Amino acid sequence: MKKWIFAAALLFSTSIFAACGTQGTASSASSTKNDDTINVVTTFYPMYEFTKAVVGDEGDVTLLIPAGNEPHEYEPSAQDMTKITDADVFVYNSDALEGWVANGLDTVDTDKTKVIQAAEGITLSESDGASEEAGELDPHVWLDPVLAKQEVETITAGLTDQFPDKADVFEKNAEAYIAKLTDLDKKYQAAFDNATQRSFVTQHAAFGYLAKEYGLTQEAISGISPEEEPSAARLAALKTFVEDHDLSIIYFEETASSKVAEALADETGVATEVLNPIEGITQADLADGVTYLSIMEDNLKSLMKTIK
Structure with missing residues (x-):
């Protein structure tokens, strides 16, 4: 994405979209905070499900990238950036997939909005050389149930850091979901x-x-x-x-x-x-x-x- 387009969108977002309405479904992200409810914005579906599993009933978890859209070529609108800056927590997979995040974070107050890169700590592999994209880092870690568990753990740690009073709930929820990923891993192994x-x-x-x-x-x-x-x-x-x-x-x-x-x-x-x-x-x-x-x-x- 051209840097000047991105910068213009961010500037526009601060002046126009400050009063966007909230939605509580997975189909779109909430754009305003509720002081009594944790507001978490996630980029695409696996990040949504992993995060929702951990948050449980403790807050609203929403999708930034609309259902039916894949994340490789996605670029955020000004309104999307407002949703992120208004959130308590923002969860994305990795800089290798959501490359726009690195520039976008310049406008996010990370003391107010916790930013969690779910793939942090996972060593990304290069693509297999079958294409012109050979050498690019492969972001698709969520498709490995074992690495998916690691992403859930990273999300849990980030949420706990932002809301330490909810640590026990987050940990219990994460353990329940990780158990399901462990069962999934066993099915793949056996097959x-x-x-x-x-x-x-x-x-x-x-x-x-x-x-x-x-x-x-x-x-x-x-x-x-x-x-x-x-x-x-x-x-x-x-x-x-x-x-x-x-x-x-x-x-x-x-x-x-x-x-x-x-x-x-x-x-x-x-x-x-x-x-x-x-x-x-x-x-x-x-x-x-x-x-x-x-x-x-x-x-x-x-x-x-x-x-x-």
């Missing part, structure tokens, strides 16, 4: 422990941490961003990979264009299945009660059709 075919092809390079955790091999059509266009050489290499490994499925994403994945599937004569990176959960999914945990269960079922 893949004895697999002999451990490779899969997916739309973009979002599942590198998950693959590493369970001894799998991810081959991605695109790089870190789902919107990156693969080269003809890359597609030819993937066609060979699919044939050499006798794969029967290529995975695509519902919230990004799937035309390249579908074209590759047609070229190789294989089926397609959804593998969800949980970046742009839809409003319909939210209304249906879909969660990070349920999507990860669905991802496991989808992967088990290839990993055997």
Whole structure:
């Protein structure tokens, strides 16, 4: 994003959007403080669910990035920045994903608004070299249940630091949610422990941490961003990979264009299945009660059709 656009948006936010109304659902962020309620703004869905699990009934947790939008190309509006500056706590994944945060924090009073980078302390890997984005840091740590637990712990520590009188509640809530992530991890381990075919092809390079955790091999059509266009050489290499490994499925994403994945599937004569990176959960999914945990269960079922 151009720095002058960002700066202008921030200046505009301070003068125009100071009186924005509040909303208490996951679909959009609250923009004013309630003195009696903790107000937490999170960037995208996994950060929302992890944080909501810890906060519980102690406050309002809201999404900044609207449902149905993925975070890779997101840029905050002036109103979005006001929501952050008005919050008690702001939670994001990492500078590798929400790169705009580094500049945006210049306008945030961090004594008033606690800023939590959930991936802090996790060593991010570089992308796998399959694309022009090779060498960029991979932010998709939330797709590894083990690293997701670490993110929940980091969020818990940040919330406790800001509200020490609620430490016991936060800790109890975090333990309950981490237990669910531990169960999820065990299901993934059990599913893949004895697999002999451990490779899969997916739309973009979002599942590198998950693959590493369970001894799998991810081959991605695109790089870190789902919107990156693969080269003809890359597609030819993937066609060979699919044939050499006798794969029967290529995975695509519902919230990004799937035309390249579908074209590759047609070229190789294989089926397609959804593998969800949980970046742009839809409003319909939210209304249906879909969660990070349920999507990860669905991802496991989808992967088990290839990993055997």
